[in-house]
Amino acid sequence: MSDGPLILVVDDEDRNRRLLEALLIPEGYSVKLAKDGYEGVEFSVKYSPAVILMDVMMPGISGFVATKQIKENPQTGIIPVVMVTSLDDVSDRVQALESGADDFLTKPVDRTELLARVRTLVKLKDYSEQLIHYHQELEREVERKTAQLSKALEKLRSSSLQTIFRLSRTAEFKDEDTGAHIQRMSHYSAAIALEMGLSDTVAEHILYAAPLHDIGKIGIPDRILLKPGKLDPDEWEIMKRHTTIGARILEGDPSGILRLGEVIALNHHERWDGKGYPRGLAGRKIPLAARIVSIADVFDALLSPRPYKEAFSVDKTLEIMAGMRGTNFDPDVSDAFMRILDKIMHIKDTFLDEECHGLYCFEGDSMA
Structure with missing residues (x-):
């Protein structure tokens, strides 16, 4: 298996899973296969893939429901999800967007379109992770600086009060x-x-x-x-x-x-x-x-x-x-x-x- 970005393919048909796998591996991607929506949700948490290719019509839970669960989980919410579907009705696409899908691919999948979408979304995931990391570092730095400021203010307050105490004691002598x-x-x-x-x-x-x-x-x-x-x-x-x-x-x-x-x-x-x-x-x-x-x-x-x-x-x-x-x-x-x-x-x-x-x-x- 390649060491490249991991792509999770979720589809109840083995033929579709193997087709996408065959298109992605030669391009340097690692691929993980899930046979239904439940497994797709489970693998998204377990493996934290760079992109998820999600079928819509599956037994158990649909791709819409699986995508919604993935997007609502703080651990997996930033993972881009591409709905791979033969449905072309506007209402279906609206439902996909409401579920949190980031993009669409229409079956049968075109190789060039697939690779272009995956390449773009892998970069988007990288940027999102970098942004989250930056904000986390910024929050830690703000907390550190705030703690330093609080300590400095407390030291200044203590010093000021000691000065006042010493001044007040001069009369005592x-x-x-x-x-x-x-x-x-x-x-x-x-x-x-x-x-x-x-x-x-x-x-x-x-x-x-x-x-x-x-x-x-x-x-x-x-x-x-x-x-x-x-x-x-x-x-x-x-x-x-x-x-x-x-x-x-x-x-x-x-x-x-x-x-x-x-x-x-x-x-x-x-x-x-x-x-x-x-x-x-x-x-x-x-x-x-x-x-x-x-x-x-x-x-x-x-x-x-x-x-x-x-x-x-x-x-x-x-x-x-x-x-x-x-x-x-x-x-x-x-x-x-x-x-x-x-x-x-x-x-x-x-x-x-x-x-x-x-x-x-x-x-x-x-x-x-």
């Missing part, structure tokens, strides 16, 4: 806050944001921007920042400047986490009743992210020891915060906080001061 405080208040803020119906993306941005709320404290003198007693009026005016200092440190980024950090740093000491600082904003004029971070920051600060006070109990803290609803805090934010107290307490117990040392508190961090 001068202030009484610990890494665990920053972790807790950030996660409180994200949890409240989700409870209020904000998207996962917005909540995640708040999670990573919240640590920047007190970055401006690096500009406050230690004698004021670490003073164990109550600040006098002049000292208090200097302390309040940490909001504007923080905003100036973070300004200039038109979008993203640093921009949100700027908004939070500037506004997290504003009060719902307008008696906060630095601008005395009231109500919804205060950006929502700052209103959320404010309640998270105060909750954790009340529970934590400071140079000027002991840590309050959870019950005392919640009592104080309930009294701040509608004065210090946005009532909606306060209500959202109270609705998720179980989650808040879980966060509190997850990030303990003694378990956070330097930047390691942030490694592998997520919103989970």
Whole structure:
């Protein structure tokens, strides 16, 4: 048998099969013979021929049905099928086309026409296979490039967030806050944001921007920042400047986490009743992210020891915060906080001061 392109001949008459075989083999083609439509469908899958020469009128299933089955199978759908028939009625040719046939040959078969059709369809099969291979390679390359891009973006995101974390920790070296405080208040803020119906993306941005709320404290003198007693009026005016200092440190980024950090740093000491600082904003004029971070920051600060006070109990803290609803805090934010107290307490117990040392508190961090 020749090593040339394989041609599958499907015909229920042995004489017709042998005739086509005799015409094709001398031209360098390999030939496989099938005696009916069932075998034709089976051999099309088994041998994946370059071209199928399909008789129409056969016992069992007709050439129309066999061709339709071959064309509907993803494994064999690209194989060109030539209907070899003595039928010349237009309706028969329409039915053949509807079955998926690619061409026709009329019995008795003309040798020159047969070889011309087969030669053309073998090339068509080769082109189709090359096109499929090209698309498969292209899809693999797109998947590879997409994976590389995703990995690069994740690396860039991780690097950017580590930069933000390191920036947020600079204030810690001068202030009484610990890494665990920053972790807790950030996660409180994200949890409240989700409870209020904000998207996962917005909540995640708040999670990573919240640590920047007190970055401006690096500009406050230690004698004021670490003073164990109550600040006098002049000292208090200097302390309040940490909001504007923080905003100036973070300004200039038109979008993203640093921009949100700027908004939070500037506004997290504003009060719902307008008696906060630095601008005395009231109500919804205060950006929502700052209103959320404010309640998270105060909750954790009340529970934590400071140079000027002991840590309050959870019950005392919640009592104080309930009294701040509608004065210090946005009532909606306060209500959202109270609705998720179980989650808040879980966060509190997850990030303990003694378990956070330097930047390691942030490694592998997520919103989970």
